[in-house]
Amino acid sequence: MTNKTNSVNTHSAHKGSGHFLKQKFSAMILIPIVLWFCFSIAIMPSMDYEYMLLWLKSPYNYILLSITLITGFYHLQLGLQMIIEDYIAEDNLQRNMILMTKWICIMLCVVGLISLFYIVLG
Amino acid sequence: MSWNDKRPMSPHLQIYDLPLTAKISIMHRMTGAFLLLGLFIIVLVLSSVALGESYWLMIKEILNSWPGLLVLFGLTFSVYFHFCHGIRHLIWDTGRYLEKNMQAKGAALVIGTSIVLTLLTWFIALSTGSSL
Numbered sequence: 001m002t003n004k005t006n007s008v009n010t011h012s013a014h015k016g017s018g019h020f021l022k023q024k025f026s027a028m029i030l031i032p033i034v035l036w037f038c039f040s041i042a043i044m045p046s047m048d049y050e051y052m053l054l055w056l057k058s059p060y061n062y063i064l065l066s067i068t069l070i071t072g073f074y075h076l077q078l079g080l081q082m083i084i085e086d087y088i089a090e091d092n093l094q095r096n097m098i099l100m101t102k103w104i105c106i107m108l109c110v111v112g113l114i115s116l117f118y119i120v121l122g
Numbered sequence: 123m124s125w126n127d128k129r130p131m132s133p134h135l136q137i138y139d140l141p142l143t144a145k146i147s148i149m150h151r152m153t154g155a156f157l158l159l160g161l162f163i164i165v166l167v168l169s170s171v172a173l174g175e176s177y178w179l180m181i182k183e184i185l186n187s188w189p190g191l192l193v194l195f196g197l198t199f200s201v202y203f204h205f206c207h208g209i210r211h212l213i214w215d216t217g218r219y220l221e222k223n224m225q226a227k228g229a230a231l232v233i234g235t236s237i238v239l240t241l242l243t244w245f246i247a248l249s250t251g252s253s254l
Contacts, residue, residue: 042247115172
């Protein structure tokens with residue numbers, strides 16, 4: 001709190017409503033995916049390789065999976081940011097942790113999407 | 123030094139028995155954070171399948187072990203819980219069901235629905251397997 005002008009606008013006082021709306025819209029996109037997603041998790045451990053390839057190459061599954069990865073990681077990042085803003089008071093640490101989780105989410109999402117495209121096209 | 127004052131103590135977060143509504147509010151955050159692991163596992167599965175059969179078999183073996191299955195089970199519950207409680211939030215955002223007498227009912231409904239959905243999902247998945 002020593003230098004107010006230097007602090008990045010991670011606080012809700014500046015971008016609170018935008019964050020709120022992003023969180024709500026991404027949540028609404030995820031609603032119709034939930035049943036399919038949980039069922040997919042439950043059948044995942046019983047799939048052999050050939051079946052897994054077949055399953056992933058079905059348009060229904062790879063389209064929903066891409067939406068899950070993009071919207072899911074987006075929603076997750078927003079949520080983690082909110083938790084960090086609430087529990088980490090120190091400005092620099094808070095900013096760095098938000099940046100770190102943001103990059104972890106982006107990188108995991110990209111790895112997931114590239115793998116998925118590689119499987120579907122290959 | 124022991125506490126022998128009989129007078130009621132001021133509520134303190136570590137010992138205070140929070141009402142159900144407060145407990146599930148915290149659970150909403152915990153399940154949300156836990157889903158980082160969920161999406162990480164999805165990415166792990168996708169990248170292993172992309173790398174080839176032996177990699178997938180390795181991941182499959184881990185997922186099929188009992189700690190693996192426990193994590194997957196916990197993940198489906200977390201998704202359903204976060205989903206049900208999230209819908210509760212979205213309903214609140216429209217200004218409905220904010221009355222005090224609705225809170226305990228809503229909380230019980232969220233817990234009940236997420237448990238039923240989790241058990242139903244695993245029952246259907248395990249009885250049909252990958253034959254779908």
